Amino acid sequence: MLYIFCPHCGSRSQNEFAYGGDATVKRPELNKEISDQEWNNFVYLRKSPRGKHLELWHHISGCRQWIKVERDTSTHEIFKTYKADELTE
Amino acid sequence: MSQDFRLDNIGMVNRNKKISFTFNGKKYFGYEGDTIASALIANGVHLVGRSFKYHRPRGFFGVGVDEPYAILQLERNNERDPNIRATEQEIFEGLEVKSVNCWPSVNFDIGAINNFLKMFFPAGFYYKTFMWPPSFWYKIYEPFIRMAAGFGEASIKHDKERYEHKYEYCDLLITGSGPSGLASAYAAANNGARVILAEDKPRYGGSLLTSDVNIGNQTGAEWSEKIITELKSMSNVIVKNRSQVFGYYDHNMLVMSERISDHLPKTQKYLPKQRLWYIRAKEVLISSGSIERPLVFGNNDTPGVMLSSAAKEYMKVYGVLVGKKPLIFTNNDSGYETAIEFKKNGVNPLILDTRKEPSSDIITEAKNLGIEIKYSYVVVAAKGYKKVKSADIAKISDNKKDLSNIENIECDCICVSGFWTPSIHLASQSGNKSEFNEKIDAFIPKKSKQKENTIGSANGKFTLEETINEAFNKGYEVSNKITENNNKLSIPTVVEKKSTEHDKFWCVPLPKGKSYKRFLDFQNDVAVSDIELALREGFRSIEHVKRYTTLGMATDQGKTSNLNGLQLVSDIENKVVPQVGHTTFRPPYTPVSIGAIVGREVGKHSKPTRKSPMHEWHEKNNAVFVDAGVWLRPRYYKQGNETLFEASKREAKNVRKNVGVCDVTTLGKIDVKGPDAAEFLNRVYTNAWLKLPVGKARYGVMLREDGIVMDDGTTTRISENHYHMTTTTAQAANVLSHLEYYLQLVWPELNVNVVSTTEQWAGAAIAGPNSRALLMKLFPNTDVSNEALPFMGYKEADLFGIPAKIYRISFSGELAYEVNVESDYGNFMWEKIIEVGKEFQIQAYGTEALSTLRIEMGHVAGSELDGRTIPHDASLEGLVSKKKDFIGKRSLSRSAFTKPDREKIVGVVPLDKTTSIPEGSYIVKDPKAKLPNPKLGHVSASCWSVEYDNPFSLAIIKDGKNMIGQKLFAMSPLKNKTIPVEIVSSHYVDPEGKRVRA
């Protein structure tokens, strides 16, 4: 079970969190004309890298904040965690 | 009964307390502190089971977790507990155990015929034999395998024992209380670290209890007693015996099972049976020691053949002799220690040493004691079927290939020592890739992937001096890193006998003309010939060899067999062991009860049960409840002998005719607040929200980004910047997460807060033509007329002194209101509604009537919004704004979602007006069409229309709009029904929606 550092609460067990997928996906702006392809990429296409990955976790049984976690998908090493509005490196 | 093999003046069992127990129905006794194994051996019993494949007789091989075959079944309080190691289970008064894997009895086992048919049971036998014909599988092969295989029977009864879970955090977890564990715990604890020291056995001390050593002028046992007593008294230390750390998981989470009352006579009222500890440790020191390696020779699985270290421990800890005419077969000095112990207890052993001319302190001591030693000698084969009676021994040539001078000598046990294998299971589980150490012919941990270090013999340190030094230093070093304290203890002096090098020899060749089975894996019956066969058949990867032959699998996880198997593969392949590599060690290291894994989350406790504040009233009024997620909701209120069908029909009819009240507390409720709340709702819902006035409610649909409907519900504008959102019961939690996602990550510029208020409000839906009349009596000071409180209106009112909120919304399609009060007043509200409603013929109605009412109105719910439908499919396209953007809008213009014949919701009525249509039925044009019959869609919900008194269903079918009026068929292959039906509008009752606005 992972041990995730919530920037709001401190280190907490994985079972307090819900996984939220790729944190690098950016939703297209509202009211913007975009192609089917672009929309398709946003809704469905996700990278699944082996190694470093920036992902979203929701501290659902804690502060209820969405946070960004930089994690190695093969070793589970967590390098850094960020608040939702914090700029990532 | 006398204990012929019990020694008088040695051992740590309590001679003052006799304990009786039964084994296979026969009564024996032992002493407090005995294991089943030690007590049985004291009674001269060595035959305890039959082997897995060949059903060969099985005795005791080890003395603890290393035991591969003395696995028994325990009966306690009429419960069965399989997979019990006889070497670990302590006896208690009244204990009943029996052998497994033998029928009809351990002495006469029919399956033993497999042993004589062994040429038919080679490696991969199951894969080769039980393949064809496939039809034989269920009836012949599988029952045969099932009957012949396995270690015991799991109980099928409810386990009444209590198991607990515990979460613990510490600076340092130390796994094992041998010399390295004790020393490192002592050093770290004295340096201020919070330490957990876990020992799987009842007694602390590990090898210190059995070895002839001296630490700081005390014997090993005395020193360990002193250290453990001191550790127990320290407030920063948790010391646990009978506790096995069996798994090393991510981020230094380790799991330990503590056997709390397994050794006690019966369930203790205030004690759980076992406790599972989830331990998050800043650092881990793995001090799990090492396990002696077997030597491989003919019939080396015969009862009476055992590890020499086990024989020594039976003497020193339990005061039990494993035999009176012992043969010690060794390739290193450890066998000598056992021989010396035998000699000290008045038994004359014979040592066969594979080495030519070894010399060391220990060997000299053995010689001085007059112990007979034969060098360059091996055991060729054990003789005797159910117990060792003699052994064929031989001189072995210097190149270890040729045997000579074969002779048979009498003996009653053979104690083997093939040197030591570090227990690297935990380190390996943590991700540590081990490396092969030529000096000890075994793997030791390499570079830590997590915060762990392995110390002592688990790290290949086989002298006590090295071990104690390493442990004191590591304990200090690791604790210093965490606590930054500098209290370094002085390391005590160690006195031990020096030993010399072991012989790199472990497998005795077969003499000419003999085909003895030489076992590698005792638990899974894997012999040398099986590995040879697997390699001949082309298996190369050690992982494949493992699976094909079953070497190192199951509960044993290769504890005694692994290295011998690898050595054999590397010899045959002409490789060195590191090239062969080793298989993956998997948790658990030892078997764990399912009960311990589940803990207290059993039955009703597996998830919380949520009840509305009116629950007691429902119970008193004969409600029959149904699970709605974690909520319990009244399904119907039973009157007399009513069935579900009759009761729900009565309740629904009464809503249409008079007035009903339904507990809707479970609906999800979310407060949405902030200056940008309207803008936020406008982006979340498909319809327009910017112009909703204060005091008005609106029905809304929200989508996922892929265009699929996520949820629906009404949201009311309570004040300028405050909205009260409702969700379906099932989606409440998901919707909240969804809103938080967009507010925190996508549109953080919106100044809005959301919070769940589901539990803050109790809700009652009052529905039916009499509902306004009832409301007027409930709220005499509030104007609830159609003008003052129109459809989708909202008012705050006073309910006999209690503040209440009235929402004029309707799920039933009748004139209806939802009244909310703070949860604590829920029951008061409910009782008032029932009391005042009497004159209007009010009846409470449950979820079944609620469904009936919404289905015949054509209102969609979870069975239509099933994660596959877009607004169009549920006839909600009128709520999709063309002007503004919202979550998921762009998806709705995808080609699949705009096809003209896309599925749409319709009503379905059976032509005979009597046959109910099973939910899930297919709608087809021709029931006799060739299979697979092209389906138009499926029936999503069915009810008995109380308005028209005939069955009515909702279905989502292709080109639904144009199907209305057609005669089709509903087919349910599951129920074997084909029903001719007519397709009608989904709005079966009051299609213009007059009633809700009345």
Ligand SMILES: [Zn+2]
């Ligand atoms: Zn948090």
